[in-house]
Structures are given as C-alpha cells and as structure tokens.
Amino acid sequence: MGDFWVFGYGSLMWRPGFAHVETRRARLHGFRRSLCVSSVIYRGSPERPGLVLGLDRGGSCVGLAFRVPQELREEVLAYLRDRELVTSVYIERMLPIRLEGGESVEAVTYIVDRSHGQYAGALDEPTAARIVSGAVGQAGPNEEYVHNTIDHLKALGIRDHWLEEVGRLVS
Numbered sequence: 001m002g003d004f005w006v007f008g009y010g011s012l013m014w015r016p017g018f019a020h021v022e023t024r025r026a027r028l029h030g031f032r033r034s035l036c037v038s039s040v041i042y043r044g045s046p047e048r049p050g051l052v053l054g055l056d057r058g059g060s061c062v063g064l065a066f067r068v069p070q071e072l073r074e075e076v077l078a079y080l081r082d083r084e085l086v087t088s089v090y091i092e093r094m095l096p097i098r099l100e101g102g103e104s105v106e107a108v109t110y111i112v113d114r115s116h117g118q119y120a121g122a123l124d125e126p127t128a129a130r131i132v133s134g135a136v137g138q139a140g141p142n143e144e145y146v147h148n149t150i151d152h153l154k155a156l157g158i159r160d161h162w163l164e165e166v167g168r169l170v171s
Contacts, residue, residue, distance in 0.1 A: 002070050003021070003067050003068060003069050003070050004067075004068055004070070004073060004106075004107075004108065005026075005065045005066065005067055005068070005097065005105050005106065005107035005108070006018075006020070006065065006066045006068060006076070006080065006107060006108045006109070007026060007028055007063055007064075007065050007095070007097050007107040007108065007109040008063050008064045008065075008066065009028070009033050009053065009055055009061050009063035009109075010033065010052075010053040010149060011053075011149075012063075012064075012066075013063055013064045013152065013153075013156060014152045014155075014156070016066055017079065017083065018066070018068065018072070018075075018076045018079050018080070019068070019069075019072055019076070020066035020067055020068050020069075020076075021067055021068070021069055022066070022067035023064055023065070023066055023067075024064070024065045024067075024099045024100055024101075025062065025063075025064060025065075025099070025100040025156075025157075025158075026062070026063060026064065026065035026097040026098060026099050026100065026107070027060055027061065027062050027063075027097065027098050028055070028060060028061045028063065028095060028097050028107075028109065029060045029096075029098070030057065030058070030059075030060070030095075031055040031056060031057060031058070031059070031060070031061055031095075031109075031111055032055070032056055032057075032058055032059035032060065032061050032162075033053055033055065033061045033063075033160055033162075033163065034053065034054060034055070034056040034112075034122065034123075034162070035051035035052065035053060035054075035120070035123065035128045035131075035132065035146070035163070035166060036051070036053075036054045036056045036112055036119060036120050036121060036122065036123065037051065037052045037053065037054040037089055037112060037118050037119065037120060038050075038051065038117075038118045038119070038120045039051060039052045039118075039135070039137055039142070040118075040137070041137055041138055042137045042138055042139040043135060043136075043137040043139060043140070043141075043142040043145050044135040044136070044137045044142060045135075045136070045137060048134065048135050048136070049131070049135060050131065050132055050135030050136070050137060050142030050145070051120060051123075051128060051131050051132050051135070051142065052145065053149065054089070054090065054110075054111070054112030054119075055109065055110065055111040055112060056111075056112050056114075056122060057111075057114075058122075062158050062160075063158070064156070065097055065099055065105070065107055077108070080092075080108065080110075084110045085110075087116075087118060088113065088116060089112060089113055089116045089118040089119065090110035090111065090112060090113065091110065091111050091112075091113050092108060092109075092110055093108075093109055093110070093111055094106045094107070094108060094109075095107060095109050095111075097109075125162060125165040125166050125169060126169060128166045129166050129169035129170045132145075132146055132166065132170050133170050143170045146163070146166060146167050146170060147167055147170075147171075149163065150163055150164055150167045
C-alpha cells in the first residue's frame with residue numbers, strides 16, 4: 001500500500017500528535033474550513049454551545065498534509081479516529097488533495113456530517129461571531145479558540161478571510 005497522507009485544516013496542522021516523515025502545504029477542493037460544528041463540551045456547554053471547525057461543502061481549503069509511513073498506518077489511523085470521531089460529527093474520507101508544487105495525492109481527512117445534530121450549518125460571519133462570543137467549555141473560551149486558530153494559520157502563512165472576519169467581530 002505504501003505511505004499515506006493525512007490532511008489537516010485546524011489543530012491537526014500545529015498539533016498533529018502522530019509520527020510523520022513529511023509535511024507539505026496542500027489544498028482540498030470542494031470543502032472549506034468553517035465554524036460549523038456546535039461544541040457543547042470543549043468550547044461551549046449544553047446551555048450555551050460554542051462553535052469549532054469542520055470541513056463543510058463548497059469552496060476550497062488550504063491546510064497541511066502529513067506523509068505517514070506505511071508501517072505506522074494502523075497506529076496513526078487509530079489515533080486519528082480516537083481524536084476526531086468522538087461524537088461522530090465528522091466522517092473519515094479519502095479525498096484528493098493538491099500538494100504545494102502541483103502533485104495530487106489521496107489523503108485521509110475528516111469532513112462534517114451535515115445530518116449530525118452538532119452540525120450548525122453554513123453561517124455568515126456575524127452569526128458565527130454571535131454564537132462564539134461568550135461561549136465557554138472545558139477547554140476554555142470559544143473566542144480563545146477562534147483567535148488561537150487564526151494566529152496559527154497566519155504563522156503558517158495561511159489566510160482564511162472568513163475566519164479572520166469572525167475573529168474581528170468577536171474581539
């Protein structure tokens with residue numbers, strides 16, 4: 001089977017948590033980074049849900065791709081499934097991505113399940129900012145999550161204008 005790729009669009013980019021032998025900037029077409037997942041534990045509560053990132057249909061998303069050696073396949077997939085599939089709001093998919101330099105590869109990625117109860121929908125910036133503002137969960141304030149994500153993306157040289165506008169509105 002050979003080595004395989006994992007596509008990260010949020011915290012996997014700066015905190016992958018698994019062994020890999022190469023990291024490349026990459027673009028996934030057909031999906032966009034979005035605050036489209038309702039968070040009732042980590043960045044919100046059942047009484048005051050927050051929002052966390054998911055990959056939702058439409059547009060494209062720049063992220064990072066990690067090449068994982070074949071011998072670590074089962075270990076890395078088990079780790080990713082434990083991390084990403086806790087509430088089943090994400091669906092594991094093999095999708096084509098374009099690596100920086102033009103090469104296309106298939107990558108494991110996690111997209112939002114639009115039929116799941118935690119799917120918050122495609123929100124405009126003011127609505128997303130209103131939901132994020134004031135939400136607090138076990139991992140801290142939702143605003144902190146948004147600003148931290150924006151800071152990490154900028155440090156990687158990745159611009160996400162939609163998310164940056166949400167961040168500006170919650171400041």
